[in-house]
Each structure stands twice: as C-alpha cells, then as structure tokens.
C-alpha cells in the first residue's frame with residue numbers, strides 16, 4: 221500500500237478521505253506461506269477500509285478459493301474506490317460511500333496463475349462451482365462489512381459486489397442483499 225492524497229478536484233468537503241492509501245496489492249496467507257493479491261486497477265481507499273479488506277481476503281476469500289478451487293486468490297478486478305459522487309451516480313441525494321474511500325466494487329476474482337488460472341466474474345459465474353463460490357463470498361462479506369450489495373439487489377449492482385464499512389444509522393443493522 222502506498223499513501224496517497226486525493227486529487228485536487230475532490231475539494232467537496234463531503235468527499236474527504238482520512239488517511240487515503242492507494243492499494244496496489246495486499247499480503248495474505250497462502251499455500252506457500254504468504255500470497256499477494258493484486259488490485260486491478262489499484263483503488264484509493266481509506267486506511268480503515270484497506271484494513272477490513274485485507275482481513276476479509278485473508279480470513280474468508282482465500283480459504284474459500286482454496287476450498288472451492290484449490291487455488292490461491294491472486295487478484296481482484298475492482299472499481300469504485302475513492303470517487304466524489306452521489307449514490308448510484310444520481311445528481312442529488314446522499315454522497316456515496318465511495319466518496320469517502322469506505323467502499324469498493326468488486327467485478328471479478330482471479331484465482332491461480334498460468335494454465336491453472338480461473339476467473340470468476342460476479343456478473344456471470346460459469347457453472348455450479350463458481351456459483352457456490354460467489355454465494356459463500358457474499359455470505360462472508362455480510363459478516364465482514366457494514367453493507368454488501370450484489371446482483372439481485374438492484375439494477376445498479378447487477379455486475380459487481382459492493383462492500384463498504386460506512387456506519388449505518390443503527391450500528392447493529394448490517395445491510396446485506
């Protein structure tokens with residue numbers, strides 16, 4: 221992770237990130253002791269979000285990748301790190317969790333490398349194993365993040381998994397769809 225500062229055009233006070241980090245890769249436990257998960261392209265996240273993400277990848281996603289496919293998690297195709305915008309890209313309304321670096325959109329999981337590589341796209345999982353893997357991923361995300369949204373929750377999330385750590389009005393209520 222490298223420290224970063226938000227682009228100057230993000231001067232809207234609602235869009236300030238505390239301790240922003242550009243996350244190019246995170247280290248997690250792997251088959252050979254340790255593994256590196258790359259982010260394509262590297263998102264700008266709050267430090268707290270990067271930490272939560274690293275924990276979730278290490279404790280849940282990597283074991284699921286090993287369990288379902290006997291492969292290490294090697295990369296995530298992502299979008300929607302820090303970006304000053306309203307929810308669902310509307311022109312008015314509440315500022316999106318993405319504006320504060322507390323959210324990430326995941327489009328695909330890349331497992332294994334070379335001839336063994338498997339890519340699981342959130343929008344179109346191929347076959348039963350990939351469907352089961354994604355179901356388990358979503359379930360684990362619901363425990364790790366405050367909000368988890370994905371295909372089936374609404375049209376804006378048909379092709380990716382949205383996870384964020386933004387506090388909700390009632391701290392006990394996690395939002396999981």
Ligand SMILES: [Zn+2]
Pocket residue numbers: 300318323324325382383
């Ligand atoms: Zn999102």
